[in-house]
Amino acid sequence: MFELYLKLGFDHILDIAAIDHLAFLLVLLSSLNPKHTKKLAILITAFTIGHSFSLAASTLEWLKVDSGIIEFLIPITILISALINLLPSKIVPKNNKLLFGSVIFFGLIHGMGFSNYLAESMRNMDGSIIIPLLGFNIGVELAQLILVSPLVLIGRFIFIRNENLSDKMWIYPGSIIGLLLSIYLILG
Amino acid sequence: MSVIFANILFSLFLGGNVHEYFFSHTDIIEKENSFEISTNIFIDDLDNMFKKKGYQNLKLGTEHEAETADQLINDYLQKNLRLIVNEEQVSWDWIGKEVSEDLMSFWIYLEVIKKGETNSFTIDNKTLTDAIDDQKNIVNVVLMDNTKRYLLFDKSTRPKVIK
Numbered sequence: 001m002f003e004l005y006l007k008l009g010f011d012h013i014l015d016i017a018a019i020d021h022l023a024f025l026l027v028l029l030s031s032l033n034p035k036h037t038k039k040l041a042i043l044i045t046a047f048t049i050g051h052s053f054s055l056a057a058s059t060l061e062w063l064k065v066d067s068g069i070i071e072f073l074i075p076i077t078i079l080i081s082a083l084i085n086l087l088p089s090k091i092v093p094k095n096n097k098l099l100f101g102s103v104i105f106f107g108l109i110h111g112m113g114f115s116n117y118l119a120e121s122m123r124n125m126d127g128s129i130i131i132p133l134l135g136f137n138i139g140v141e142l143a144q145l146i147l148v149s150p151l152v153l154i155g156r157f158i159f160i161r162n163e164n165l166s167d168k169m170w171i172y173p174g175s176i177i178g179l180l181l182s183i184y185l186i187l188g
Numbered sequence: 189m190s191v192i193f194a195n196i197l198f199s200l201f202l203g204g205n206v207h208e209y210f211f212s213h214t215d216i217i218e219k220e221n222s223f224e225i226s227t228n229i230f231i232d233d234l235d236n237m238f239k240k241k242g243y244q245n246l247k248l249g250t251e252h253e254a255e256t257a258d259q260l261i262n263d264y265l266q267k268n269l270r271l272i273v274n275e276e277q278v279s280w281d282w283i284g285k286e287v288s289e290d291l292m293s294f295w296i297y298l299e300v301i302k303k304g305e306t307n308s309f310t311i312d313n314k315t316l317t318d319a320i321d322d323q324k325n326i327v328n329v330v331l332m333d334n335t336k337r338y339l340l341f342d343k344s345t346r347p348k349v350i351k
Contacts, residue, residue: 001338003338004326004338004339004340007340008324008340015322017322067208071208116208116209117209120208120209120211121209121211121324121326123211123213123228123293124213124228124288124293124295125213125326125328
């Protein structure tokens with residue numbers, strides 16, 4: 001049972017149908033120059049803490065928000081995060097509080113999205129939900145790690161070697177792709 | 189956007205009778221003389237699949253359900269939920285079906301009469317993968333020798349050998 005849910009969680013992140021999670025990860029990854037690997041790792045950890053908490057809370061039914069509203073909010077979290085990355089610091093102050101605060105809050109929303117999926121997969125099943133929950137969450141984290149870490153390491157390598165590369169070369173491409181995807185998802 | 193709003197409205201007014209993901213769940217429990225199978229499938233997915241095959245008016249799960257519905261579902265399941273026991277694909281008796289409490293899915297009950305010891309057991313569940321790309325079928329198998337397996341089938345998985 002653990003293995004099955006590990007696989008479900010893993011596949012759910014890598015599934016192109018769950019492109020909203022991929023898009024959010026991309027924007028998250030783009031928010032800081034990969035030279036600052038540690039800070040980026042903390043940022044991704046913050047997202048993980050946020051979504052793990054709300055995944056558990058809503059799966060255990062401590063937290064209940066209509067799934068339609070969550071699915072509507074998820075692309076909006078991508079849009080706002082991309083805008084935070086892209087807008088000049090005159091409009092959006094570039095401080096850690098805003099960045100980390102938004103990431104934890106958006107993590108909470110994404111976790112409730114994961115929980116919708118997990119709940120549907122456990123429909124009409126008897127027995128414990130702790131093992132599926134653990135398996136699913138670890139599957140999600142593994143997939144996230146496999147996606148994110150090579151990109152960060154390659155980025156780090158490039159940006160440390162080329163001192164003159166502007167932060168924008170890292171921040172803009174991913175954020176713009178995320179922005180476009182979020183608009184597509186909102187209008188779609 | 190319109191789909192999302194429709195979903196929100198729909199779930200507000202109808203108490204959340206929309207499902208976004210495609211799962212079926214099947215339990216297969218081995219008993220002394222039989223295998224008891226119960227499978228839970230979304231009614232609208234089943235209905236859409238049959239519509240694609242040209243059956244327009246089955247009205248599954250309603251009072252006006254077509255009389256042929258059970259037979260059609262049974263034939264469809266025999267082709268897609270395949271149990272191979274001792275190298276031979278088994279057929280089952282249709283015990284019955286009922287609508288789940290939330291009115292969204294069927295519980296379908298089937299029974300296979302065993303012909304002897306279970307020396308090998310292979311299973312495949314392609315239910316609805318012909319109509320829905322993202323369909324995932326979860327199968328929980330419990331055999332007499334205490335073999336317990338949770339299996340996941342989708343469009344691309346192959347039959348799984350349990351024993």
